[in-house]
Amino acid sequence: MLIQVILLVAIGWVAVVLNRSTADARHQAIRRLLLAAFIVAAAASVLFPSILSRIANVIGVGRGADLLLYGLVIAFLSFIATSFRRMSRMQSQLTALARELTLARAALVDRGVVPDVAGPDAPTPGGPAVSSDDPRDD
Amino acid sequence: MTGMSRPPVDDAWLVVPLFNEAAVVGDVVRGVLPTFPHVVCVDDGSSDGSAAVARAAGARVLEHPVNLGQGAALQTGITYALSRGARYVVTFDADGQHRVEDAADMVDLARREDVAIVFGSRFLDDRTDAGLLKRIVLKVAVWFTNQSTGLRLTDAHNGLRVMRADAARGVRLRQDRMAHASEIVLQLGRTRLPWREHPVHVLYTDYSRGKGQSLWNSVNILVDLVFR
C-alpha cells in the first residue's frame, strides 16, 4: 500500500536527522536506543496495524491509533523539556563567553593597549531611532 | 545631608545596567559623577547609542556584544568593579529612577554601622508612588523572595543596593534577565554577612513608567525562577 511506503520513508528520514545531533555520550546513547525502539515500533505498526491494536487492547487503550497518539504526546513533551534544558545551557555558555570578551576588552582599554571607542557598527545617538525589534527575547 | 556638600565617595563603584536609555542616561551619569567618581555602565547592545551618550557624559562604559539581560550586565559590572579594587559596589539604574542622595546615604550607613549589604526599599516610607497594581505585584514579589531566601525584606525588585566587596564577591548571578533580583538577595543572604534596609525614593516619571518592566514580565520572572 502507498501509505505504508510514505510512512516508512518518513520514519527513516526522521531517524537519520535526529541521530545527527550531538551531546554527552551516555545521554546520546540512551536517546538513540529509545529512538531505535520507537522506529521499530512505528515501522511495525505501519506494516502490521493489528499488532498495535492488540497491544493497545492489552494495556487498556481502545485503538492502536490512540496508543500512537499518547506515545507522540509523551515524546513531544520530553522533546520540549530537553530542548529547554539545552537552550538554557547554551544561553549560560553564551553569557560566559560574552562576559569574558567584554571584560578582556575592558582590561585592554584600562591598560591603554586599545582606545576606548565603540566598534564600527555601534549605533550613535541621533542616528537611527530606537529600532522596534527588541533584541531581548525569552 | 545634601548631595552637593558631600565629599566624593572614591572607594565605591556605581554599577549601572544600561539598555536603550539614550534620552536620560547622560543626565543620570552627570548627576552621579560629583558624588561617585567611579561609574561603570554595562551596555547590552542598545540600538539607540546609549553607550556613546554614557561615555560622553564621563562614565566608564563596557559593552556586551549581544543583549544578555539586566542580571548578566550587573554581574559583568560587579566583576569589573571588584577588579578595579572597589570597596563598595553600588547598583544603580540608568533610567533616572534612583536618587544619588539615597545611594550616598546607603554607603554612609554601611560604613557607619559596619554592615556589608544595604538594600534600598521603597516601602519603608510612603514617598514612592508606584501605582496600585505595581504595588501589589511588588508585594507578591517580596513575599516570594522572602520565602525562598529566608531574609525578611520589605522590597524585592529594587535596583538600588550597596554591597561591600566581601559581600559582592559572594554574588554569582546565573539569572541573566530580571529574575536576578531574587537571586541576588538569595546569594547575599548566603554570605551570612550583616545587612540592613534603607528607605529610598523611587521616582516614577512618565518616561520610566513607559519603559519599565511591564507587569506581564512578572510572569516571565516567575517561570525563570522556578525552571532553572
Ligand SMILES: Nc1nc2c(ncn2[C@@H]2O[C@H](COP(=O)(O)OP(=O)(O)O)[C@@H](O)[C@H]2O)c(=O)[nH]1
Ligand atoms: N544591560 C541591560 N540593562 C537593562 C536591560 N533591561 C533593562 N535594563 C536596565 O535596568 C534598569 C532598570 O530597568 P527597568 O526596565 O527600568 O526596570 P524597573 O525599573 O524595575 O521597571 C535600567 O537602567 C535599564 O536600562 C537589559 O536587557 N540589559
Ligand SMILES: [Mg+2]
Ligand atoms: Mg526603571
